[in-house]
Amino acid sequence: MDTPFISAAPPSDELRAPEPLGVIEEVHGPVIDILCTRLPPLHQALYVCVDGECYRLEVHRHLDESRARAVALHGTSGLRRHLPVFDSGGPLAVPVTPDCLGRLLDLFGNPLDGGAPLAASGTRPIVAAPGPLEEAIGVGEILPTGIKVIDLLCPFVRGGKTGLFGGAGVGKTVLVMEFMHAIVHLHRGVSVFAGVGERIREGHELWHDMQDAGVMPRTLMVFGQMDESPGVRFRIGLSALTYAEYLRDHVARDVLFLMDNAFRFIQAGSELSGLLGRMPATVGYQPTLLSEVAELQERISSTSPAASPRSRRSTCRPTT
Numbered sequence: 001m002d003t004p005f006i007s008a009a010p011p012s013d014e015l016r017a018p019e020p021l022g023v024i025e026e027v028h029g030p031v032i033d034i035l036c037t038r039l040p041p042l043h044q045a046l047y048v049c050v051d052g053e054c055y056r057l058e059v060h061r062h063l064d065e066s067r068a069r070a071v072a073l074h075g076t077s078g079l080r081r082h083l084p085v086f087d088s089g090g091p092l093a094v095p096v097t098p099d100c101l102g103r104l105l106d107l108f109g110n111p112l113d114g115g116a117p118l119a120a121s122g123t124r125p126i127v128a129a130p131g132p133l134e135e136a137i138g139v140g141e142i143l144p145t146g147i148k149v150i151d152l153l154c155p156f157v158r159g160g161k162t163g164l165f166g167g168a169g170v171g172k173t174v175l176v177m178e179f180m181h182a183i184v185h186l187h188r189g190v191s192v193f194a195g196v197g198e199r200i201r202e203g204h205e206l207w208h209d210m211q212d213a214g215v216m217p218r219t220l221m222v223f224g225q226m227d228e229s230p231g232v233r234f235r236i237g238l239s240a241l242t243y244a245e246y247l248r249d250h251v252a253r254d255v256l257f258l259m260d261n262a263f264r265f266i267q268a269g270s271e272l273s274g275l276l277g278r279m280p281a282t283v284g285y286q287p288t289l290l291s292e293v294a295e296l297q298e299r300i301s302s303t304s305p306a307a308s309p310r311s312r313r314s315t316c317r318p319t320t
């Protein structure tokens with residue numbers, strides 16, 4: 001049977017680092033403890049290759065001077081103790097290219113739509129600091145959505161952030177689809193959609209609906225649905241946001257970034273926090289809730305098209 005969530009081969013730049021960083025000491029669900037010869041930095045991407053498969057891990061905790069705790073970004077059924085672990089040399093990065101528009105991708109930028117892999121000229125790390133404050137621009141203009149009740153009663157602000165709150169099945173996803181439609185047809189912009197921990201059926205329907213509506217050529221979808229490991233569901237928002245930042249900085253268009261939904265992102269963080277052995281804080285949420293939400297939402301910002309943000313452009317790593 002296919003295991004589509006496990007990439008078949010490590011990225012080519014990872015192949016150049018044959019010296020293992022350490023070995024797997026313990027596998028506990030998606031949590032992997034590694035006995036290291038040197039401690040990798042937090043959020044470093046590591047990988048383990050076994051039986052022709054490559055499993056990626058992300059470091060989340062330093063247990064002592066020689067042991068790190070990482071979270072697997074795949075199912076861990078093929079992993080076992082004493083397997084060598086390699087360092088990728090940086091945080092998880094995704095391939096970026098203007099041709100990403102129209103595609104359906106996973107956390108790593110691999111196609112989920114059956115198409116060819118992205119022919120990217122570079123990669124961009126998904127864990128990054130927010131842009132410098134002086135490059136952010138204020139907001140104030142209304143963004144018409146074409147949905148009269150929204151434009152009249154709770155208008156959206158261009159360049160701002162808006163949350164949709166509602167119980168199960170009240171129409172949040174349907175509204176999100178309408179916004180994507182509006183940004184393409186009314187504003188000639190592009191949309192980046194992050195599907196975080198939602199039902200696979202919903203993601204499938206959304207993808208087909210976007211194709212039927214003819215907005216897919218100006219839309220990018222990045223999916224980490226509810227069948228994925230908590231490590232993937234926790235990072236999928238950042239992966240999609242990295243593409244949105246790339247389109248904003250390099251393709252220079254109006255970009256609408258949508259995340260369905262923020263609660264599943266927080267839930268994945270809570271799941272990870274428990275697995276990593278942290279004590280829960282207020283009402284059972286992870287003690288790192290505030291910083292995790294800030295890490296994501298502070299990067300959702302508008303910049304002036306005239307600015308030439310060298311700091312952000314330089315974050316692209318060329319691939320060889």
Ligand SMILES: Nc1ncnc2c1ncn2[C@@H]1O[C@H](COP(=O)(O)OP(=O)(O)OP(=O)(O)O)[C@@H](O)[C@H]1O
Nearest residue numbers: 166167168169170171172173174175176198202261
């Ligand atoms: N304005 C509307 N008029 C009629 N039906 C609607 C409307 N909006 C949504 N629906 C229907 O309601 C159902 C649930 O909508 P949707 O999936 O958008 O809810 P949701 O809030 O995203 O739910 P969940 O929290 O479970 O993800 C869908 O079958 C959709 O077709």
Ligand SMILES: [Mg+2]
Nearest residue numbers: 172173202260
């Ligand atoms: Mg929904």
